[in-house]
Amino acid sequence: MSNELELELxxxxxxxxxxxxxxxxxxxxxxxxxxxxxxxxKEDLEQLFNLKRCFNKSIFNSWFDNILxxxxxxxxxLNNLLEKERDYIQIYKExxxxxxxxxxxxxxxxxxxxxxxxxxxxETLIYKTDRFIFNGTTDxxxxxxFERAEKPYFFIQEFKKGRDFSDxxxxxxxxxxxxxxxxxxxxxxxxxxxxxIWNFVILEKLGENSYCYYVSQxxxxxxxxKLKYIYKNLLFIKNEIIKGVxx
Numbered sequence: 001m002s003n004e005l006e007l008e009l010x011x012x013x014x015x016x017x018x019x020x021x022x023x024x025x026x027x028x029x030x031x032x033x034x035x036x037x038x039x040x041x042k043e044d045l046e047q048l049f050n051l052k053r054c055f056n057k058s059i060f061n062s063w064f065d066n067i068l069x070x071x072x073x074x075x076x077x078l079n080n081l082l083e084k085e086r087d088y089i090q091i092y093k094e095x096x097x098x099x100x101x102x103x104x105x106x107x108x109x110x111x112x113x114x115x116x117x118x119x120x121x122x123e124t125l126i127y128k129t130d131r132f133i134f135n136g137t138t139d140x141x142x143x144x145x146f147e148r149a150e151k152p153y154f155f156i157q158e159f160k161k162g163r164d165f166s167d168x169x170x171x172x173x174x175x176x177x178x179x180x181x182x183x184x185x186x187x188x189x190x191x192x193x194x195x196x197i198w199n200f201v202i203l204e205k206l207g208e209n210s211y212c213y214y215v216s217q218x219x220x221x222x223x224x225x226k227l228k229y230i231y232k233n234l235l236f237i238k239n240e241i242i243k244g245v246x247x
Contacts, residue, residue: 035174037125037136037157042170048132050210051173059202059214063189066236070228077108078227086222089196098139101221102156102193109234111142113242118142123149127178134178141175142241152179154237155190168192169201173213176203189237196222198230 035044045051070078085101092100111119119142127134140156143149155175158168172192180188180203191200200216219226219233 032128032131032133034133034135037134037138037171037174039136040134040170040174042167045170045173045177048209049177050206052212054204054212054214056214057216059204060200060216063200063202063236064216064229064233066232068232068235068239070232074108074231075228078105078231079224081105082222082224082227089222097195105227105231106140106156106234109231109238111238111241113238115146117144117153117241118146120145120149125149125152125175125178127182134174138175141179142237151183153188153241155179157190157192158194168194169215172201173203176201176213177211180205191233196220200233 081101081104089097089101106119111117119140120138121140122137123141123143125135125138125141138152138155139158141149141152142154144151144153152175155172157172157175169192172190176188176190180186185205187202187204189200189202191198193199198219198221200219202214204212204214206212219230221227221230
C-alpha cells in the first residue's frame, strides 16, 4: 500500500472514530489528540512530556570520536560531490537538496544490510497511547524490514533550507520518542538538517513520559573536513546496527 493510500485510510478511520464517538454519546473532547510529525511543535511535546534539553556533550564521545578510517575512494567521492554541489546547497529546494546532495551521501554509506535492514524515505510511522497519537510520514529512517519499516533505529528529519519553513527539531524529537518507545529502548539517535548544517541528536529516556535530548555542535556540510565527519558519523550508525542486529 502506498503512503498516500495509507494516509487516506488513516483519515477515513479517524472520521469513523468520530462517528462512533457521537453514537456513543461522547464528545470530541473525549477524543485522543493526534499529532502529525510534520506539524508538531515544541509546545505540543512539552505539554505531553517532561522534555528537557541537556548539555553534556560527552554523551557524543563514543559516537564522534570513532576510529573509522576514510579511504581514498570515499575521500574522492566526497570531494567531487562537494565541488559539484557546494554553491547550490543553500539555495536548493527541499527535494533538490535531498536528491542531489543528501541522498548521495546516504547511498554511499549504504544502509541496505542484506534483506533484514534498509533505509526508508517517506515511511509511515504510528505510535499510539491512551493519551495521544503520533502519525505521519518520516523523511528518512533506517529500520529492519523489507517492504515496510518494522523496528526503526535511526532517523534523519527535514531536508529544509531554514527554520522559516518549519522547525525540524520537534519533528525529529517526536519521531525519536516514537521509535524509542516502540523498541522499548533507553536511548535512540537521529539527526536533523537545515540547509548545509547537520545536527546530530541523542534522546534518552529518564522515566515514564520523561526524556532528555542532546544536540550536537553544527556540522557544516560545505566544509570538506566537516563533511567527512558527517560521513563517519553515519557510517558509525551503520556499524552499530550491524553489531547489534546482524549475526
